[in-house]
Amino acid sequence: MPTVAVDKEDLWERLGQSFTTEEFDKLCFDFGIELDEDTTEEVEAAIKKGLPAERPQLKIEIPANRYDLLCIEGISRALRVFLGKGEAPSYKLAYPPGGEKDLLEVRISKETAQIRPYFASAVLHNVTFTQRSYDSFIDLQDKLHQNICRRRQFVAIGTHDLDTITAPFRYEARPPKDIKFAPLNKDKEYTADELMTVYESEKHLAKYLPLIRDSPVYPIIYDSKDRVLSMPPIINSEHSKITLNTRNIFIDITATDLTKLNIVANIISTMFSEYSAEPFTIEPVRVVYPDGRTVITPDLASRPTVARASYINSCTGLTLSGPDASALLKRMSLPSSVNPKNADELAVDVPCTRPDILHECDIMEDAAIAYGFNNLPDTFPTTSTVAQPLAVSKLSDIIRHEWAYAGWVEVLPFILCSHEENFGWLNQTDDGSTAVKIGNPKTLEFQVVRTTLLPGLLKSVRENRSHALPLRIFETSDVVLKDTKRERQARNVRHAAAVWCNKTAGFEVVHGLLDRAMAMLEIPRISSADKEAETGYYIKEKPDPTFFPGRAAAIFYRAPTKKSSVGLKLRSLLHVSEGDLEIGKLGVLHPEVLEKFEIGYPCSALEFSLEPFKKQMPSLWTNDDL
Template identity: 70%
Template sequence: MPTVAVDKEDLWDRLGHKYSPEEFDRLLFEFGLELDEDTTEEVEAARKQGLPAERPQLKIEVPANRYDLLCIEGIARALRVFLGKEKPPLYKLVYPPGGEKNIITATVAPETKQIRPFFACAVLRNIKFTERSYASFIDLQDKLHQNICRRRQFVAIGTHDLDTLKPPFSYEARPPKDIKFVPLSKTEAYTAEELMNIYEREKHLARYLHIIKDSPVYPIIYDQNRTVLSMPPIINSEHSKITLNTRNVFIDVTATDLTKLGVVVNIVATMFSEYCKEPYTIEPCKMIYPDGTERITPDLSYIPMTAHPSYVNSCTGLNLNAPELAVLLEKMTLIAKEDTSDFDTVSVEIPPTRPDIMHECDIMEDAAIAYGFNNLPDTFPPTSTVAQPLELSKLSDIIRREWALAGFVEVLPLILVRISSYPKP
C-alpha cells in the first residue's frame, strides 16, 4: 500500500481543525486509512539540538486502488466530505472563449503505434501554485508513475508551462538520431541517442531507459514551432518546465493501455483543479488520430450506477432505506439520490476521481465505511458448516508444492480490469 507524506499543519488548515494524535488516528481508521508515522517528535528533537528540520509530516497509508488519495489535496478533500464539511465537488470541462472551435488540438502520428499509441491532454487555466502545492503536484506524478503506471511502462505523465508553447501539438514517433532538444535540468541540446548514453549514469532515469531504448522510433511531442515538449516516458523539455510562476498548465499523457490512460489524466487534472481560478474546472483538448477519429480528453463523465438498499443490508446486517443510503454514499464523494419510482433503488453517479468503483459491491463497501465498520451489528451466520477443501483444491495444492520444490515461481496475474469509456482510436 502506498504511503503519502503530507504537511501536518497544512492538513489541519485544510480540515479546519487541529486533531490530537488519537483523534486523527481514529478519523483515519473510520475512513479506511492508517496513520503510519507522525514526525512531530523527531522534528521537535532536531530543533532543540539546533539542527535543520522540515515541518512535521503525517505519513498516511492509503489503499493501492485509491489514486485520488495519493496527494494532500485528495486526502483533505475526501475527509472534508466524509466529515460533512462540504458536498462532493462537481468536476466539469470548460471550453476556452469562443467554444469548441478554439480548443487546443493534438495530432497523433501513425508511427506512434509502434511504441506508445495512446495520447491524452488537459489544461489547467489560471492556476496559482505555492511551494507546497507545487511540490505536491510533482509528488503526485511520481506516485502515479510508480503505482498505476508501473514505473512508466504503461503510462507516462508530462506537465508543461503552456504559456511557453504554441498550440496545436503533435505526438509523433521518430528515429532517435532525428530527435534533438534541451532536456530538463540541462543547458545543451542532445540527440535522443546521446541522452540514452547520458542517462545510463543517472540512477533516477536509468531505470526507465529500457522501455524505449531498443525501439527503432522514440515518442516525441512537438508544438506548432517544432519545439519539443517531452520525450515520454523518459524526460520533459527544459523549455516548457513548470515553475512557481506558471499560470496555465498543459498536461500530456502517453500510454500503452487505454484504460490506464483515462484514469491517470483524470486524476492529475481533477486533483489540482482546485487551484484554478474557477475551482474544479478543466479545459479539454481534442485528440486527432491517424484514421481521422477525434476524441475530447479528459473524459470527466460521471458513470451512472444503481445501488439497492436490500443488497447493502443483506451484506452489512443493517436496515437502511434509500434516503439513508444516499446520505452515506455522499460522505464517500459519490453523487447519490433515491429513485422516487422504486423505494429499493438509489441512483449513484461515480465521479471521475473514483475508478476503483466498478460494481455494486464497491458501493456497498463505501456505504459500510461511511456507516462505520465498528458500528455494524454483530450477528451469527444463519447456517453452521464444517469447511473442507474441494478435491480439485487438494490436487492443486499438491501440484503447486511439487512445482515450487522443483524451482518454479507461481505468478498471480492481474485479472480485474475496468472497461474504459474511451473508444479505441
C-alpha cells in the same frame, strides 16, 4: 499500499480543525485509510537540539486503488465530505470563448502505434502555486507513475508551461538519431541516442530507459515551432519546464493502455484544478488520431450505476432505508438519489475520480465505511460448522513443538529460491520434471519454487554464522513438485527438515532428532531386514551427492498392512512402485555444498515428508485431488 506524506498544519487548515494524533488515527481508520506516522515528536526533538527540521508531517497509507487520495488535495477533499464539512466538488470542462473549435489541438502520427499509441491532454489556466502545492503536484505525478502507471510502462505524464510553447502540437514517433533537444535541467542539446547513454548513470531515470531503448522509433512531442515538449516516458524538455511562477499548465499523457490513460488524465487534472482562478475547471484538448478520429480529453462525465438498499443490508446486517443508504454514500463522495418508482433502488453517479468503483459490492463497501465498521451489528451465522485443523497441519505442529522443546530454533525462509541453490549448490541435477519454474523472475534469487527445504535452512545458517555454535534450526513447510496428473500441474508436499552446524558434524544429533519425531508420531523403529514387522521406519545407507560419501542414509517407512489401500495411495503420491516408502534422507553435508553456501563448519541435515503419517480425511477438506 502507497504512503503519502502530507504537511500536518496544511491538512488541519484544509479540514478546518485540528486533531490529536489519536483522534486523527481514529478518523483515518473510520475512513478506511491508515495513519502510519506523525513526525511531530521527531521535529520537536531536532529543534531542541538546534538541528534543521522540516515542518511536521503525517504519513498516511492509502489503498492501492484509491488514486484520488495520493495527494493532500484529494485526502482533504474526501475527509471534509466524510466529516460533513462540505460537499464533493463538481468538476467541469471550461471551453474557450470560441467553443470547441478554439480548443488546443494535438495531432498524432501513425508511427506512434509502434511504441505508445494513446494520448490525452488537459490545460489548467491561471494557476497559483505555493512551494508546498507545487511539491505536491510533482509528488502526485511520481506516485501515479509508481502505482497505476507501473513505473511509466503503461502511462507517462508530462507537464509544461503553456506560455512557453505554441499550439497546435504534434505527437510523433521518430528514429532516435532524428530527435535532438535540451532535456530537463540541462543546457546542452542531445540526440535521443546520446540521452540513452547520459541517463544510464542517473538512478532516477535509468530504470525507465529499457521501455523504449530497443524500439526503432522513440515517442516525441513537438509544438508548432518544432520545439520539443517531451520525450515520453523518459524526460521533458528544459524549454517548457514548469516553475512556481507558471500560470498556465499543459499536461500531456501518453500510454500503452487506454483505460489507465483515461484514469490518469482525470486524476492529475482534477486534483490540481482547485488552484485555477476558477476552481475545479479544466480546459479540454482536442486529440486527433491518424485515422481522423477526434477525442476530447479529459472526459469528466460521471458514470451512472444502480445499487440496492436491500443488497447493502444483506451484506452488512443493517436495516437501512433508501434515503439512509443514500446519505451514507454522499459521505463517501458518491452522489446518489432514491428512485421515486422503487424505494429500494439507488441511482448512483460515480465521479470521474473514483475508478475504484466497479461493481455494486464496491458501493456497499463505501456505505459500510460511512456507517462505521465498528458499528455494524454482531450476528451469528445462519449455519453452524465445527472447524478442525488439516491433518497435515496437525502433524506439522507436533513436529514443530517437539523439536522446539528439544532446543531447536524454527526458521521461515522464502518458498522461492534460485535454480542454482535448489540444484547446483546441492550437487543435484535438474531433470526438468521436478521443479516449478517462474516464467519471468524479477531477480535471480526467485527463479524456482523449492523442491527441498535445505537451501532455505543453509542460507539461514550462512546469515547467522556469527552466532555462537552450535546452530540448530528446523522448518516444517511445503515444497512444490510438478505433477502432470493434476489440473494445476503441481502439488504441495509437507516436509520437515533440520540442520545442525558445529565444529563436529553431529550425524548422531540429527539421527536422534529423527528418532524423537518418530516416537511422537508413534512410529516404531524396525530393522530393514525385519520382514515381519507390520509398520515402522528404518534408515539405510544410500549414496547422495548432497552428502559426504559414506555418511548419507535414506529414511524408509512401512505403512500398516491393514491400511493397504492407504499404502498404495502413498506409494503413488511419492512415486514408489513397491516395497517400503522412501520418505526422506539424512547425513553429513558434502564440503562442496558447504563451500557454495559459504559455511565454514561441518553440518548434518535431515529432511523427510510428513504426508505418509497424516490421518485420512474427506477429500473435500484436504489438498488431495488425485
